[in-house]
Amino acid sequence: MIKTRVVYLSMAILLLLFVVMYAVLPNVGIETKNTEFSYETIVFNKNKVTTIDIEIAEEDWADMLENAAAEELKKANITVNGKKMENVAIRTKGNLSLRSVVASDSDRYSLKIDFDYYDDTQSLYGLKKINLNNNYSDSTLMREYISYELMEQMGLPTPAHSYMYVTVNGEERGLFLGVEAVDETFLANNYGSNDGFLFKPDGTGSDLKYISDDIADYTGIGLKTNEGNIDQSKFIEMIEAINNGNNIEKYIDVDEMLRYFAVNTALVNLDSYQGNMKHNYYLYEDGGVFSIIPWDYNMSFGGFGVGGGDNNQIQDNANMKAPNDAQINDKSEMKPPNNGKQQRPNGDRNQGGLNMGFGMSGDLMADSAINFSVTTPVSGTALEERPLLNALLSNDEYRAKYEGYLEELATNYLTEDYVKNITKQLALLITTYVEADPTKFSTTEQFIEAVEGENSLPEFAKQRSESILKQLSGELVVEATSQGNMEMPNLDAIGDMDIPMQRPEDFDPSQAPPFNQNGDNQGERSNGGGPMQRPDQNGGPMWPNQGDEQLKQEIVIDNNTILTVIVCFALLIVALLFVFKFKRRGR
Structure with a gap:
């Protein structure tokens, strides 16, 4: 015969287990849904400004600023919202913007942070690399952010992005736009695989015009992954298809590219494939089919200037x-x-x-x-000089879809x-x-x-x-x-x-009326759930307590945790029913 105290003890244990599963585990550092990619909600939280604190040897920092064009990697410790990462690589980054800042009296360079350069097992909630863009040429500080938002609305794979305030050795560097690197992590997160070929064209061949059947002649295609298996790529077949009017659907994701070019055109983003520089885009080949990935939008909204002879x-x-x-x-x-x-x-x-x-x-x-x-x-060029775009717009069916996407954007x-x-x-x-x-x-x-x-x-x-x-x-x-x-x-x-x-x-x-990421009005300000942060007496932002900051990070509970909580709750209900019947029988 089961004694009453045994039943109550069992009940207490079950209740304690339920409380632990429901209230404690999600907050003790257990990785969340898609643990590999939880950086999307923790690091790139669009409702608040992420803090980036860089600790680097003073001589290394001085050398990096003095020789910024060299883009030489330096070792540093990086603290992101209170989470410290040691032995991290950092360097300056950029192309035209880097050279322009070098030629000026400013030392506000964009930065690239590589968390796994010295330790390939290290990541920040799954994030391997991050770019800190200095918003050069954009007094609005919003062109790139809004451009990526529109790309997301049109269903394109888009790098995670949010604002970040940076300090170096305790000295404020200012507000930057943090942008996820397009790398193996991005590919795995957005395509489910990173076994394909990632290209970042810039230079000879970046216009995607046919040169020859030898891929070595396309010196500017910028292969970033799977370099050892380049002979298995369908790059040449894709080039031939778009240049010769062959079946391009066999080699490119037509609908995705129509959406991409519609957004690019609507935003008048001409520091791109559509301009005379013919760069600032990625191609990802997965299973012989090429997708396009947006990149670098600080000169969108007509910021690059239209023409070049037009x-x-x-x-x-x-x-x-x-x-x-x-x-x-x-x-x-x-x-x-x-x-x-x-x-x-x-x-x-x-x-x-x-x-x-x-x-x-x-x-x-x-x-x-x-x-x-x-x-x-x-x-700054002719449509025929951009065969990928020309192949799409020369087809009446594709052009109609492209125009439909433009209308959707404009409306x-x-x-x-x-x-x-x-x-x-x-x-x-x-x-x-x-x-x-x-x-x-x-x-x-x-x-x-x-x-x-x-x-x-x-x-x-x-x-x-x-x-x-x-x-x-x-x-x-x-x-x-x-x-x-x-x-x-x-x-x-x-x-x-x-x-x-x-x-x-x-x-x-x-x-200003607050709104969520879909543009809907909300009842209160959105700044990490709290009031707008104000600068301290020295003019710098008044940071929240780092411990509080980490507790406020958005948690996305994974399916296993949810299932466990449901099972525990069900067991608790069964135990309560058992106790009720047990007491009615007078045992």
Whole structure:
């Protein structure tokens, strides 16, 4: 016969087990759903600014800044939101932006952090590498962030991204955009496998024009993975297909690429395959089929300048006007470089250094960007010189899909309201950090101007989406006639740009309506669930307690934990029923 105290003891044990499983285990460092990739919610939390503290030998840091163009790796310890990673590799990074900053008086370089360089078993919640982008040439600090958001909305595999505030040896470096590296981890997370071939084209062959049947002749295709098995790649077959009008569906993910080029075109992102530089994209070959991965959007929203020799003639069919002589010439938007040095800000946050260099338009609302052609969406080159895009748009069925995606973007995402929601949310989150940033390229006023007003990202979205819809309907015709590639300016000099410095009169960041990542209004501010962080008396952000910060990290409980909790709860219910019947029988 079972004694009452035995039953109650069993009940107590079951209850304790239930409490432990439900309340304790998810918070003691047990890895969460998709443990390999939990960095997406922990490191790249879009509702707060991640803190990155870099500890590096002073002589190594000084050498890295002095010889930034060398991009030499240095050893450092990195603390991310209180989690310390030792023996980590760090270096400067960039292409045109790196050279431009080297030529200026600034030392605000973008950085690449490699967590597993010295220890290939080491990662940050599954993350192997992270890029800290300095937002060069983007006084809005939002072009790249919003571009990736739109790519995500259109279902494209997109690097994780969020804002991060960086210190080096206790000294503030400022606000950067953290972007996940496109590497084996990214591929495994987004494609379920990283056994294929990852290419980052930049140079000979990056236009994807046919050269020969020897892959060695395509010296700029930038193979990043599986180098030892390159002979098994279908790269040459893909090149032949898109150049010769063969069955391209056999070699490329057509629908994905149509979505990619629709977003790129809508955003007027011309520091890309569609511009004269023919770079800033990845190709991933999996099972002989190529996908495209977006990359590097600090010059989107027309920031690279349209043209390179293109004379875009605009005809307004609604008013039945014949084509006029008005030209949107990209060269008129480019300021010639001078021999002056860019001045970076000192202690006075109202005096920001101008951040515009090679190829960049200082006017966000330039007609050449607003009315960039959606039918011939290239700049500084001819559509025939970009065979991948040409093969897609030469097919009536594919072009119709491409135009459908453009219409979806112009109607749902690249709209004034949608972009305004994002910019106001970001302003609420990061304005304090922008103010505290000691190395920023431009002023807080220039940043705030991007949120609202006549020269803002929402206004660009409004006018650009209207232009897209008019072009698709035939009401507006924009024809581009290519006249060859542009002459490259001197990269050793930085061009001056005139940028308005006034804060919009009706803008109040504290009154910005919060929203979630889908743009929906919420009932309270979204900043990691708490109030907006303010700078301390020294001007630096007031960080929350690191222990509290880690406890606030988003937890995604995996299926095994959920199943265990359910089983324990079921056992608890059965035990309660047993006790009830046991007592009724008088035992």
